[in-house]
Amino acid sequence: xxxxxxxxxxxxxxxxxxxxxxxxxxxxxxxxxxxxxxxxxxxxxxxxxxxxxxxxxxxxxxxxxxxxxxxxxxxxxxxxxxxxxxxxxxxxxxxxxxxxxxxxxxxxxxxxxxxxxxxxxxxxxxxxxxxxxxxxxxxxxxxxxxxxxxxxxxxxxxxxxxxxxxxxxxxx
Amino acid sequence: xxxxxxxxxxxxxxxxxxxxxxxxxxxxxxxxxxxxxxxxxxxxxxxxxxxxxxxxxxxxxxxxxxxxxxxxxxxxxxxxxxxxxxxxxxxxxxxxxxxxxxxxxxxxxxxxxxxxxxxxxxxxxxxxxxxxxxxxxxxxxxxxxxxxxxxxxxxxxxxxxxxxxxxxxxxxxxxxxxxxxxxxxxxxxxxxxxxxxxxxxxxxxxxxxxxxxxxxxxxxxxxxxxxxxxxxxxxxxxxxxxxxxxxxxxxxxxxxxxxxxxxx
Numbered sequence: 321x322x323x324x325x326x327x328x329x330x331x332x333x334x335x336x337x338x339x340x341x342x343x344x345x346x347x348x349x350x351x352x353x354x355x356x357x358x359x360x361x362x363x364x365x366x367x368x369x370x371x372x373x374x375x376x377x378x379x380x381x382x383x384x385x386x387x388x389x390x391x392x393x394x395x396x397x398x399x400x401x402x403x404x405x406x407x408x409x410x411x412x413x414x415x416x417x418x419x420x421x422x423x424x425x426x427x428x429x430x431x432x433x434x435x436x437x438x439x440x441x442x443x444x445x446x447x448x449x450x451x452x453x454x455x456x457x458x459x460x461x462x463x464x465x466x467x468x469x470x471x472x473x474x475x476x477x478x479x480x481x482x483x484x485x486x487x488x489x490x491x492x
Numbered sequence: 493x494x495x496x497x498x499x500x501x502x503x504x505x506x507x508x509x510x511x512x513x514x515x516x517x518x519x520x521x522x523x524x525x526x527x528x529x530x531x532x533x534x535x536x537x538x539x540x541x542x543x544x545x546x547x548x549x550x551x552x553x554x555x556x557x558x559x560x561x562x563x564x565x566x567x568x569x570x571x572x573x574x575x576x577x578x579x580x581x582x583x584x585x586x587x588x589x590x591x592x593x594x595x596x597x598x599x600x601x602x603x604x605x606x607x608x609x610x611x612x613x614x615x616x617x618x619x620x621x622x623x624x625x626x627x628x629x630x631x632x633x634x635x636x637x638x639x640x641x642x643x644x645x646x647x648x649x650x651x652x653x654x655x656x657x658x659x660x661x662x663x664x665x666x667x668x669x670x671x672x673x674x675x676x677x678x679x680x681x682x683x684x685x686x687x688x689x690x691x692x693x694x695x696x697x698x699x700x701x702x703x704x705x706x707x708x709x710x711x712x713x714x715x716x717x718x719x720x721x722x723x724x725x726x727x728x729x730x731x732x733x734x735x736x737x738x739x740x741x742x743x744x745x746x747x748x749x750x751x752x753x754x755x756x
Binding site: 331332334335336338340342343344350374378379380384385388389390393394397434435441443449450 | 493494496497498499500501502503504509512513516517520523524527528531532534535538599600601602604606607609611638639646652653654673674
């Protein structure tokens, strides 16, 4: 039942990403509902479900947007390693700091991957547009959206999950 | 996971995923329509409220342009009447092929500074195939179909960074070149060797067989460089505002001769 619910949520998030997000652009960048959904899943349900949800969502979004699912997966891929790195980082970070840091890093990676994909397909490479029309507005949108979502999650009294995967073992 | 990403990329290139993509697009199209239906009016309201000054300026400009065009229409109607009379006198039959067009709605738009792609709610079930030309309701060039599925298709707009259209300046000048999309959905007219002025209309030339000739692409808004330059830098403004287009026409009667040459 939980898997079915998760599947529906991810499909609707992918649909919202292609049907709703482009309607609200800010300086050329659009909010990334997929990133938010995956991040909430990773931080509040754990890395286990996210490991399965990540490729599924990447494929769904790739199908809906006409982009390569492999490229989408590569873009979202740093989410879990970044979350783990922030958890074990030497500097002290609050839950909100880890959540925002992971989200901003993963958003940056996704936008960079998609831009590089377009450039590899033949679009002209422009460092100025890449920085000022893709990465910086994207960071600002992500920051606003992720902060809002984190506050909502905390108001719902959801507790953050540890990012370390439990090692499998055999029982005699 | 990286291996899975590479495997998916390889499968995408080979086309193994296309049937699954078609089924997925069919299943999710009602959800997309529902979400678009709910949020489009909200986005339009917010956009209008934010651009009130721009809209006011544009309205004033369009009023003047409308008046000019009304006068031009009157002149053309008189010319048309004269042509009809001459045609009747010379006993020439009129052959006019408007072409078969399929009306489609824009489901979503994937716009970033490097790509400009829309998906429409018509596909192979309606006779839409890869390479077909897509026009605005007023007949201006919007782009071409890059992928089609049963109930939907992806269209690459002329402002996409990878889009190239063989084009020429309308009228006696006839300078031909390439209308090319660029970063930030910028449209330029490259490789044209002739005197080009601001306000000139650029249309498709039909060269290469990818597009039918004489479809309006855009108006020249800026010409930079010196007359000694081999090619001057020409900027075009598309005939319609591509960001707000909701309905498109797919020219199903035109089959491109070099389908796939521009890549997907």
